[in-house]
Amino acid sequence: MNHLLIAPVVLPAVIGPLIIMWMRNDLLLQRVFSIVGTALLAVVGIYLNWIAASGEVFVYRLGNWAAPFGIVLVLDRLAAMMVLLTAVLALAVQLYAVGSGWDRKGWHFHALWQFQLMGICGAFLTGDAFNLFVFFEVLLIASYGLMIHGGGEMRLRAGVQYIAYNLAGSTLFLAGLGVLYSVTGTLNMADMAMRVAQMPAEDTALLRAGAVLTMLVFAIKAALVPLHFWLPSTYANAPGPVAALFAIMTKVGVYAIIRFYTLIFPQDAVTETLLGDLLLPAALLTLALGQVGILGTRHLGRLASYAAIGSIGTLVIAVAQYTPQATSAAIYYLIHSTLATGALFLVVDLIGARRGDLWLRLDRVMPGNGMIAALYFITAIALVGMPPFSGFVGKLLVLQATADVSWSVTIWSVILITSLIAIYGLSRAGSLVFWKCYEVEGPDRPEAPKDPAAPSGPIPPRLEPDEQIQDLGDAPANWLALTATGLLLAGIVAMTVLAGPAVRMAEATAQQLHDPAVYIGSVLQGQEGTK
Amino acid sequence: MEFLLSSAIGVLTAAGVYLVLRLRTFAVVLGTTMLSYAINVFLFSTGRLVVDAPPVLRYGAETYTDPLPQALVLTAIVISFGMTAVVVLMALGAFLEGGDDRVDMPRADRLPDHRAGDDGA
Numbered sequence: 001m002n003h004l005l006i007a008p009v010v011l012p013a014v015i016g017p018l019i020i021m022w023m024r025n026d027l028l029l030q031r032v033f034s035i036v037g038t039a040l041l042a043v044v045g046i047y048l049n050w051i052a053a054s055g056e057v058f059v060y061r062l063g064n065w066a067a068p069f070g071i072v073l074v075l076d077r078l079a080a081m082m083v084l085l086t087a088v089l090a091l092a093v094q095l096y097a098v099g100s101g102w103d104r105k106g107w108h109f110h111a112l113w114q115f116q117l118m119g120i121c122g123a124f125l126t127g128d129a130f131n132l133f134v135f136f137e138v139l140l141i142a143s144y145g146l147m148i149h150g151g152g153e154m155r156l157r158a159g160v161q162y163i164a165y166n167l168a169g170s171t172l173f174l175a176g177l178g179v180l181y182s183v184t185g186t187l188n189m190a191d192m193a194m195r196v197a198q199m200p201a202e203d204t205a206l207l208r209a210g211a212v213l214t215m216l217v218f219a220i221k222a223a224l225v226p227l228h229f230w231l232p233s234t235y236a237n238a239p240g241p242v243a244a245l246f247a248i249m250t251k252v253g254v255y256a257i258i259r260f261y262t263l264i265f266p267q268d269a270v271t272e273t274l275l276g277d278l279l280l281p282a283a284l285l286t287l288a289l290g291q292v293g294i295l296g297t298r299h300l301g302r303l304a305s306y307a308a309i310g311s312i313g314t315l316v317i318a319v320a321q322y323t324p325q326a327t328s329a330a331i332y333y334l335i336h337s338t339l340a341t342g343a344l345f346l347v348v349d350l351i352g353a354r355r356g357d358l359w360l361r362l363d364r365v366m367p368g369n370g371m372i373a374a375l376y377f378i379t380a381i382a383l384v385g386m387p388p389f390s391g392f393v394g395k396l397l398v399l400q401a402t403a404d405v406s407w408s409v410t411i412w413s414v415i416l417i418t419s420l421i422a423i424y425g426l427s428r429a430g431s432l433v434f435w436k437c438y439e440v441e442g443p444d445r446p447e448a449p450k451d452p453a454a455p456s457g458p459i460p461p462r463l464e465p466d467e468q469i470q471d472l473g474d475a476p477a478n479w480l481a482l483t484a485t486g487l488l489l490a491g492i493v494a495m496t497v498l499a500g501p502a503v504r505m506a507e508a509t510a511q512q513l514h515d516p517a518v519y520i521g522s523v524l525q526g527q528e529g530t531k
Numbered sequence: 532m533e534f535l536l537s538s539a540i541g542v543l544t545a546a547g548v549y550l551v552l553r554l555r556t557f558a559v560v561l562g563t564t565m566l567s568y569a570i571n572v573f574l575f576s577t578g579r580l581v582v583d584a585p586p587v588l589r590y591g592a593e594t595y596t597d598p599l600p601q602a603l604v605l606t607a608i609v610i611s612f613g614m615t616a617v618v619v620l621m622a623l624g625a626f627l628e629g630g631d632d633r634v635d636m637p638r639a640d641r642l643p644d645h646r647a648g649d650d651g652a
Binding site: 130134137141144148151152153154156157158159160161163164167168170171174175177178179181182187233236237297298299302357359361 | 551578579599613621636
């Protein structure tokens with residue numbers, strides 16, 4: 001047994017409490033330990049990818065108990081890739097949080113960050129369905145703390161909605177797991193897959209109900225229409241770096257969908273095309289709603305939130321096809337869209353720090369306008385899928401994978417038309433923020449309005465200090481914030497330049513996912529020497 | 532017994548769903564608590580209903596009840612307990628900051644030039 005398999009869970013689980021207990025009052029130590037911890041996580045992630053690249057599936061049996069009785073962690077290509085992606089995103093965003101000073105706006109930012117990473121990595125690595133629930137709760141409870149970091153009325157209100165929605169989701173998850181357990185008598189995912197495959201077709205009514213229940217839960221996490229209502233307010237009101245980290249959280253839902261419905265409920269078994277039939281229309285609606293939302297919103301945070309929803313739509317369109325080719329397209333697009341969405345939230349935060357709020361309206365020229373504009377447009381081009389960046393490659397792969405399926409005309413038209421809408425929405429926002437500002441003349445914005453009912457001049461004054469932004473004047477190391485944003489963009493460029501190897505890796509991952517026998521065999525066989 | 536259990540789950544779930552859909556945080560918190568009670572009872576039933584039997588399996592045992600759902604319920608109780616504490620604190624924070632206990636977002640969240648607390652009515 002390779003003990004480094006459990007390192008992505010244990011490492012943050014040790015560093016988090018250490019930060020709370022030993023360095024509560026020393027922000028510098030917190031920063032050093034937290035960043036070093038995330039960097040170590042990235043190193044472990046690289047190592048795990050290296051060993052998983054052999055195509056072998058590694059199993060870590062906790063306490064050396066035999067599966068399916070003990071809990072197992074399972075490392076395959078997909079899990080390894082997701083852990084590395086989480087670590088890379090978290091590292092860049094954490095540097096941003098330090099550079100912009102967000103981490104000192106409230107208590108326990110770095111400890112919560114580590115608990116968040118523990119939950120996310122655990123969800124990717126676990127091979128036990130109930131354990132997946134527990135890791136979901138770990139990552140959710142840390143995200144509740146991170147989401148209201150810095151406080152403020154709107155953020156707390158959005159936080160209440162976020163918690164209430166996710167509590168209902170967790171309840172639903174338990175119900176789904178209960179149904180699955182009552183039918184299969186196991187919670188180990190590999191064991192469950194084996195028993196589902198052996199089940200006579202006439203006994204599968206409850207099983208199908210369980211499959212749809214868990215699908216609903218994962219759709220809530222992934223923010224698929226019509227279960228997306230929690231996302232815009234939450235992400236728009238969360239601190240910028242936290243929203244950027246949350247870019248991976250919706251992907252946890254997508255990961256769980258891919259894992260459950262390639263391993264436990266493959267398409268040709270009991271559930272037939274039931275789930276694909278549900279997922280595809282939802283994904284098309286999600287894409288359309290996200291991209292129209294980009295056009296319709298008047299708030300930059302919401303613009304980024306709707307962009308996140310739209311990218312989930314494209315991703316799930318590919319996932320819903322259940323073919324190896326489409327799954328590999330989904331995996332490539334998943335990496336790209338996580339980096340691009342994260343980068344967009346950081347750029348929006350950079351804009352907020354310079355403009356004083358996030359409303360999409362005419363304002364004075366902000367400091368460093370050209371630089372931020374360049375970052376914004378690179379991110380926007382990558383996100384909507386225009387050449388030359390990886391979004392283009394990703395969308396092309398998705399289009400290719402859906403070229404000869406029965407819904408292909410609908411899928412192609414929705415993807416292409418909504419891309420146009422998103423291009424229009426993002427470029428309109430960009431020209432308003434970065435270019436039209438040169439037409440605004442006059443003195444600095446007034447400090448406070450005398451009469452809020454009658455705003456003076458062409459620029460409505462800010463009503464009160466906005467808790468949604470971290471002021472530029474409070475940023476301890478602005479260069480670091482810019483560099484961190486650049487790091488994510490460098491990731492996008494790397495995904496473009498190395499598109500060939502990346503696509504080959506995605507294809508190998510998809511092949512492994514669509515051949516679950518290896519996964520099941522690794523977990524359930526070769527258990528000599530266990531208890 | 533089956534009827535008692537299933538009707539209890541049904542009533543708790545119905546009450547929970549109704550309360551979760553209310554617009555005030557207190558009712559929503561109560562609703563999520565009801566829902567988690569319903570699910571805890573439901574999880575018990577997933578191991579089949581057995582009365583007066585130990586939750587252990589031994590060779591030659593006449594009757595036993597499935598111990599795993601009991602462990603799951605224990606975990607679920609602990610988690611929902613913690614989550615309820617978090618949502619109560621958060622609701623309290625929102626009430627103290629915003630001055631009311633509404634669940635829906637005020638208009639100032641979506642549109643500029645509205646004061647916080649302006650519900651757009």
